[in-house]
Amino acid sequence: MDQPIPDHLKDLYEKSVDGKSKEEQRTVAALLCKCGEAFSKNEWDVGLTNIAEHSIDTGDAKPIKQRP
Numbered sequence: 876m877d878q879p880i881p882d883h884l885k886d887l888y889e890k891s892v893d894g895k896s897k898e899e900q901r902t903v904a905a906l907l908c909k910c911g912e913a914f915s916k917n918e919w920d921v922g923l924t925n926i927a928e929h930s931i932d933t934g935d936a937k938p939i940k941q942r943p
Contacts, residue, residue, distance in 0.1 A: 880904055881911040 880888045884907045892900040907914075915921045 878904065878908040880907055883916040884911055884914055887914070 888903060888907055891903050895903070
């Protein structure tokens with residue numbers, strides 16, 4: 876490994892490289908180091924956004940009621 880694995884990804888790294896060759900381990904480590912910011916660090920850093928809005932075309936379907 877050339878770069879240290881980010882702390883929040885060490886467990887993922889260990890699970891991912893189990894039984895893999897040294898070259899595969901280096902590849903996984905490089906990927907995690909390069910893209911580490913794309914992974915959640917804790918349960919509070921990922922949430923809702925108002926940047927995008929999506930609509931679902933339901934056609935002429937009537938609303939339905941379902942128990943929660």
